[in-house]
Amino acid sequence: MIFCFSGTGNSLHAAKRVQEKFGGELVDMAAALRGGTVSYGFKPGEMAVFVFPVYFDALPVPVTDFIQAFRISEGEPDIVGIATCGGSAGGTDRMFRKLMRRKGLRVRAFYDVKMPDNCIFWLKPPIREAALMTLKHSDDRLSDILESMQYNYRVPYRSSGAAGVGSALGSAVSGALLGTGSFSVDDTCVGCGLCARICPAGVIRMEENRPVWEKSRCWKCAGCINRCPQEAIQYGRGSRKKFRYCHPDLK
Numbered sequence: 001m002i003f004c005f006s007g008t009g010n011s012l013h014a015a016k017r018v019q020e021k022f023g024g025e026l027v028d029m030a031a032a033l034r035g036g037t038v039s040y041g042f043k044p045g046e047m048a049v050f051v052f053p054v055y056f057d058a059l060p061v062p063v064t065d066f067i068q069a070f071r072i073s074e075g076e077p078d079i080v081g082i083a084t085c086g087g088s089a090g091g092t093d094r095m096f097r098k099l100m101r102r103k104g105l106r107v108r109a110f111y112d113v114k115m116p117d118n119c120i121f122w123l124k125p126p127i128r129e130a131a132l133m134t135l136k137h138s139d140d141r142l143s144d145i146l147e148s149m150q151y152n153y154r155v156p157y158r159s160s161g162a163a164g165v166g167s168a169l170g171s172a173v174s175g176a177l178l179g180t181g182s183f184s185v186d187d188t189c190v191g192c193g194l195c196a197r198i199c200p201a202g203v204i205r206m207e208e209n210r211p212v213w214e215k216s217r218c219w220k221c222a223g224c225i226n227r228c229p230q231e232a233i234q235y236g237r238g239s240r241k242k243f244r245y246c247h248p249d250l251k
């Protein structure tokens with residue numbers, strides 16, 4: 001079984017590659033959390049693979065919440081983590097192992113895969129050509145990961161203790177950065193409602209054909225702003241001139 005959280009499609013693409021190779025159901029962690037389904041049975045030999053992006057050197061809030069709620073009703077799956085990141089997975093492996101350890105579960109392997117950076121809030125997502133080049137490398141890396149998973153989890157990712165400290169810090173400060181106050185929509189909005197439909201946190205509602213961020217905090221997945229077909233969603237004053245990125249599979 002593959003558990004996935006994804007804002008702009010990188011992690012979803014990685015999860016689908018795992019599914020193509022090993023089969024198994026693909027579970028959307030955000031939807032499962034909303035629906036309250038967190039108990040899963042596993043067949044003998046089946047893996048539980050968690051695929052998610054790195055936010056602030058740490059695990060996204062919904063992934064932490066899902067793992068904390070996660071229950072195994074049957075079986076003893078090999079637990080595997082795959083973090084997609086724009087630069088480095090930092091100490092996310094340590095956080096992931098710690099969360100699982102608290103549940104009495106041992107992580108069999110953890111992998112990182114560098115993919116295009118979607119963090120439009122404070123960085124610049126890449127132009128299309130650069131993103132495609134990065135994706136070519138990440139697909140090679142994903143092939144290596146799948147091979148490692150098939151052959152007894154060779155060459156997993158292990159961060160240093162210092163990276164673990166960085167991730168703990170990132171996780172601690174990220175709470176302050178989850179506000180929705182800086183989102184706005186400009187006049188190019190055509191009221192298609194895609195942003196409201198795809199928001200995994202269910203934070204956006206359409207009001208008179210315009211998106212409204214109705215909660216003061218979101219998960220900062222960057223899906224709404226990067227995937228808006230009109231590029232009408234802005235974040236503060238800096239986003240207008242930046243490129244939008246989402247994985248080509250989503251288009």
Ligand SMILES: Cc1cc2nc3c(=O)[nH]c(=O)nc-3n(C[C@H](O)[C@H](O)[C@H](O)COP(=O)(O)O)c2cc1C
Pocket residue numbers: 005006007008009010011012052053054055056057058084085086087088089115116117118119120121220221222247
């Ligand atoms: C709010 C936010 C914070 C991020 N923080 C990091 C980070 O600390 N390190 C990193 O390498 N990438 C970071 N990224 C980039 C994403 O991890 C990366 O682009 C990921 O592949 C996106 O996955 P997705 O398309 O499945 O949402 C961040 C992205 C966002 C939106």
